Amino acid sequence: MPPRKEAYGGGCVQNWLENLLPENRLDLEAIARDTSGDLKACSTRNPLRMLEKIGEDCAGAIQVVRGERLEAVLNAGGIDPVSDADVEKMIREVRLGRAVAGRLPGSSQGRFSLAGAQRKTALRRLGDGSWGIPYGMEPTTHIMKPPITGMPGQVEGEHFCLRLCRATGLSAASSEVLEFGLETVICVERFDRLIAGNEKVVRVHVEDMCQALSVPPSRKYQSDGGPGATEICGEVLSRSVRADADRETFMQAMVTNWVLMGTDAHAKNYSVFVLPGAERPAAALAPLYDVNTFAPYPEASWNKGTMSMSVGGKYVFSQIHERHWRTACDRAGFFPAEGAEWLEKVIFDIREKAPAVAGKIIEEGLNPEWMKKLSSITSRRCEKVLSTLFPLKTYSFIEDYCPSEETNVETETPQPQP
Known part of the structure; x- marks a missing residue:
């Protein structure tokens, strides 16, 4: 949000919070209905309640936590290792719209909010190159996006474009194309995460331009x-x-x-x-x-x-x-x-x-x-x-x-x- 001395409220805060959430309507409705584990149903029109369900790892340095979970999140944290087969299952479920990003079926770990219209998930890359689902204070480090339906070669195209940007002197996110079984993704290293001493990963705050200008995601296009x-x-x-x-x-x-x-x-x-x-x-x-x-x-x-x-x-x-x-x-x-x-x-x-x-x-x-x-x-x-x-x-x-x-x-x- 634009910096000012007075406190923000109302629509400005609503817009800022909405920009942390996924944009796919069906996915938002599924998140709102989800009552697995300790989750409660809520309205898609209430971004704070939505983020309380999936916002323990958001873009930037933000974590949104329900009051009753605050102590557990602050005082605990870890990473559950997952196999390549587990990652394949996660990606397939996300691609088909059958799972909340970051969670394995039957698990309550992985409360990640990944903004944008394209379905995606996030994971933590471990020192040996394997993957894990972080929880508590531990952040994710990489975002994985399967291809958009009807656009074959889309993940390879994004990888080419990002590499071309870097080749021409632009700063762009590092990426690679990975295969997990039958699933192909573009894997993008998060630039809002920083590896500090002892391989500790810390969150770095970023805001997209809609957040910075107090604009709702529904108006992300200039023509809108x-x-x-x-x-x-x-x-x-x-x-x-x-x-x-x-x-x-x-x-x-x-x-x-x-x-x-x-x-x-x-x-x-x-x-x-x-x-x-x-x-x-x-x-x-x-x-x-x-x-x-x-x-x-x-x-x-x-x-x-x-x-x-x-x-x-x-x-x-x-x-x-x-x-x-x-x-x-x-x-x-x-x-x-x-x-x-x-x-x-x-x-x-x-x-x-x-x-x-x-x-x-x-x-x-x-x-x-x-x-x-x-x-x-x-x-x-x-x-x-x-x-x-x-x-x-x-x-x-x-x-x-x-x-x-x-x-x-x-x-x-x-x-x-x-």
Whole structure:
């Protein structure tokens, strides 16, 4: 929430708490109905009661505990080891919507609240690489997400996008693709957890941009009345201890999502570390997460698909041009010394790094044909965007995997829009 001297209440607190919860309606209803163990039924409209059931491990440094459990949580804590077969069962139950994230069937341990629309679970990675379910004061360290139904290759796509972000200089969450029996997940290392001395894991406080701006999760998209780049950079990142660098990083992330056709880069998919300050809390942009591409799927369209946040007033991918990026950067308070060359360099760097990122992932054993497709689509899109934005320039690109006719890139681009 925005820092102020007066206490918060009402809708602001409600919004902040709701942003800690999952968004899937069926999952919320299942959590509300759950009366296993010591749990009591509650209303989905009461986020505090919901979090009392699953909020002993939340995003950031937050733990929500019922009063009668407080002493047990504060004075106890541990990790229940689980086998790969147990993890497979957990992931399958979560993917099918049959279990609360973090719990094995019949167990009351694992009271984890994992925000967002995509189903997921969380675990603690142990020193020997095995997994466990933490409880009490012990936090989780990794989030595991099975693929979204109807989107084959989605977890591999997110892994590619996160690796590509890091290759181009952006800070992004570390990830890997893991298989547990018949279940495949993207496993993301939590950046809101820190390993201190003696391998003790501590929570680090973060808030997503909806929490930071007191916006409910139902308004996470700018087109639904949620925050855009201007609000995020002006009202949140202006408080950062590295404000100029964070504004540049945020705008670079938006450009990256543009060429990747990342249609889900809304306000909940950006976060800030909340740091203690002498007079008021300070902030710092957290690593990127949940970066993905819609480009390889048949329904994808550069001419119809939209950004989650507008760029100079434009949402449709193909209607965004250099002048719109210039306007967006101005409104965000980011004024690159290179001018338009900054945008050109960002796109060119994505084009040049994509093949190597895909090649490295192929070496790690992931589906080579899918990685080649992701690399090729990304490369062709960057080339097309560069030729549209900077028609008087010529470029020499490193070799990519596939010929352009095998990619899902439209052959026509509309004329520039006013």
